Every structure is written in structure tokens, then in C-alpha cells.
Amino acid sequence: MTGTVDAAVTNGSCMCGEIRFQVTGPIRNVLQCHCVRCRKFTGNFTAASGASSHDIAFEFDKTLKWFHPAEDANVAYGFCAACGSSMFWRLLDADDGHWSIHAGAFDDAVGLSTEAIWYADHAAEYTALDPAPPH
Numbered sequence: 001m002t003g004t005v006d007a008a009v010t011n012g013s014c015m016c017g018e019i020r021f022q023v024t025g026p027i028r029n030v031l032q033c034h035c036v037r038c039r040k041f042t043g044n045f046t047a048a049s050g051a052s053s054h055d056i057a058f059e060f061d062k063t064l065k066w067f068h069p070a071e072d073a074n075v076a077y078g079f080c081a082a083c084g085s086s087m088f089w090r091l092l093d094a095d096d097g098h099w100s101i102h103a104g105a106f107d108d109a110v111g112l113s114t115e116a117i118w119y120a121d122h123a124a125e126y127t128a129l130d131p132a133p134p135h
């Protein structure tokens with residue numbers, strides 16, 4: 001079970017500011033994913049925190065778009081159509097309503113740490129993997 005950081009409010013945004021959100025509740029510690037999709041989506045790898053969708057409120061989200069891979073329509077990748085920031089990942093049929101939130105989208109999160117590295121064997125050869133978290 002991944003740990004969480006209890007924060008009253010955590011603010012997040014994309015690079016251009018057209019997407020702004022607040023998380024009111026615990027945020028998950030960071031999981032890295034080096035799978036091919038995450039490499040393509042982020043430009044290298046995903047470093048994702050996360051939260052319950054019930055705790056996420058958008059101030060602005062007009063430019064939030066979702067991409068569904070053709071071979072896996074249950075998966076949704078959220079990004080800003082104006083500036084291209086990759087921001088969210090979720091499963092449409094997730095019972096728990098959990099959303100992954102790319103940790104770089106947070107403006108003011110404190111206390112997060114990286115707990116695990118997924119698909120370490122798929123990491124690009126130029127990526128130096130942290131040996132500390134479990135792979």
C-alpha cells in the first residue's frame with residue numbers, strides 16, 4: 001500500500017494556467033512509471049502522485065482533454081490542449097475513483113517522496129534510475 005501525505009489543500013495547474021485545480025484531502029506518494037506510453041506522454045517518464053476524484057475540484061478546466069489509447073479505451077490520459085502539459089492518468093472503470101496526478105502539476109505540494117518505480121526495465125538508457133525505491 002502506497003503512503004499518502006495529508007494536506008489541507010494542494011493546488012495544481014498546467015504550464016499555461018488554463019487548468020487549475022485543488023485537492024482537498026490526502027495525496028498519494030509518488031510512483032514513477034517508465035513504460036513506453038508514459039515515456040511518449042511525458043517526454044521521459046511519469047512521476048505521479050494521486051488523489052480521490054471526490055477530493056479534486058477544478059477552478060478552470062476548459063482546455064483539459066483526455067486521450068484514450070485505441071487498444072485500451074478504459075485508460076485516460078489528461079493533458080492541457082493549450083500548452084500540452086501532461087497532468088492526469090485514470091482508469092474509467094476504477095471503483096475507487098482514484099486519479100493519478102502528475103506530481104509536477106502541483107504548485108505547492110510538500111512532503112511527497114518516490115515510493116516505487118514501475119517498468120524500470122523499460123526505462124530509456126539515458127535515464128538514471130534511483131536505486132532506493134523498489135523497482
Ligand SMILES: [Zn+2]
Nearest residue numbers: 014016080083
Ligand atoms: Zn495549459
Ligand SMILES: [Zn+2]
Nearest residue numbers: 033034035038
Ligand atoms: Zn506507464
